[in-house]
Amino acid sequence: MSGYDGVAEAYDDDRDPAHERRLVEALAADLPADARVLDAGCGGGRAVLEALADEYDAVGVDLSVEQLALARERAPGAALARGDLTRLPVAEGAVDAVTALHSVIHVPREHHERAFAEFARVLRPGGHLLLTTGVGNWEGRNDDWLDSGAAMQWSFHGRDRSLELLDSVGFDVTEETVRDDELGGGEWLFVRARLRE
Template identity: 35%
Template structure:
């Protein structure tokens, strides 16, 4: 999988913070009722259709495990080998793979649904279209995709994260611009949501898009 350039820096940064990320973020869904509701819908649909769910940018695997606990068959995919190692350790009943959003390690039409929570924010603007094409490729026709990202136009660069030296950019995205790129990639956007941050989160406005593969 491609880890050159910026992706190599993103991978190295997440490898560096992986264990602390798990400790700080691994229980986040307990305080995120909207996320749970959206993920619950995704899990319900996946169970009904008998198709696995992809968690794209799964980190330490907590979202994948939450979906699996609700009866879904889940495959977590992350760029960071350290994150994948932790996810496998913490959630041995769930399958995890290492891979890049631009070259997903999955077969055509393997999944009935996919979720990508704050993973596309590390892509360059020109990479969003190819990433969405990959997501469409691995989804079955009619498959559901849930995206979440920070809203805005800024690029926030970190050289230090929780006391660790890193080199990673966070790209804030505009809701309608991303919706348009999903449409161009062969999705039909079915829902748009915005919310303010929870007290324990970074102070950013959050956007969600729910789309279906045409």
Template identity: 40%
Template sequence: MGSDDERDVVRRGYDELSYHYRADDADDGQYAPWLAGLHRRLPAPAAVLDLGCGCGVPAARFLADAGHHVTGVDISDVQIERARRLVPTATFVRADATRLDLPPASFDAVVCLYAFIHMPLAGQPPLITSIARWLRPGGWLLATVGHSAWTGTEDDWLGGGAAMWWSHADASTYRSWLQQAGLTITAEDFIPEGTSGHTLFWAQRPHASDR
């Protein structure tokens, strides 16, 4: 498949299985300590970009309820429609995160949870470079990425009858990409899932005085 075909698989999968993936009333679950940790690091209020925001629950909802100005981006029309309903105080845009063009230094934080893993691998390093540019000095990136390298498709995702596609590098590669973009990694954790898992990174754009 070409990258546009892969994006279409992801978009259609979330369009078809949005409610199967996460209910309107889903709790914050494992996201809760991550989001609380981000909130503690941010000025009040902060401008936060949520890439791969899904239906807005839980990340955009948590951060908007905490008083931050949240902009959510997702490739799925259904997810964006739900997010606008579930988190009416935030702003949501249906777009491909790897093709965004945003002003430099416009966000205090960027959140990208379980979204990099659905993006074509070639587009991920340029997106990380863009994120570093979109962050203000001292701004934070909170992201989950692959732990082991893998690319593949599942034809019956979540048992819901729709296909889904993933592509991710290993943790050491993401570590290198973050550092090459000029971000300082402050924490890295393994998040288990089934027989494998993901890697959670906290990374910060240095202040000018730190360079």
């Protein structure tokens, strides 16, 4: 994603991952000791990879080369790959958990079901999912996001449609948390779910 290539450092500096880190720690508490975790849309590796790469087999996938470079510095123990959330470069049933924090929201919403189906494909039965999506239905663009000179786009369904799509590909939602966006405007829905066995 060229937007995140252009805004990688500004985004990394501005985002406070404390809330996400607490959610990731709660997820980790439910994982087996030898778990493999996929961070889908890993960005610069904050919150997920930096927290889990030393203890678990952690894999990060992102489209942004610049974000992957930051993730490599932050979590040198993680395996990293460039890839698309709708076509993950991960084998079927290969991971125990998938995280997708602030990543699916940048995928055009007509492809969200495909991304969710990819999460289900790569998870083992009973596997865990932690993701961020929108509370309301919205699409938009900012041509100078975070005063970086880079454009960024967002696209997401409202809560009910997102949860319907998760259900349709085999997930049972176990927890929902709504939190204000610390970068300004709107709210995010954090969802925990399990893939049906």
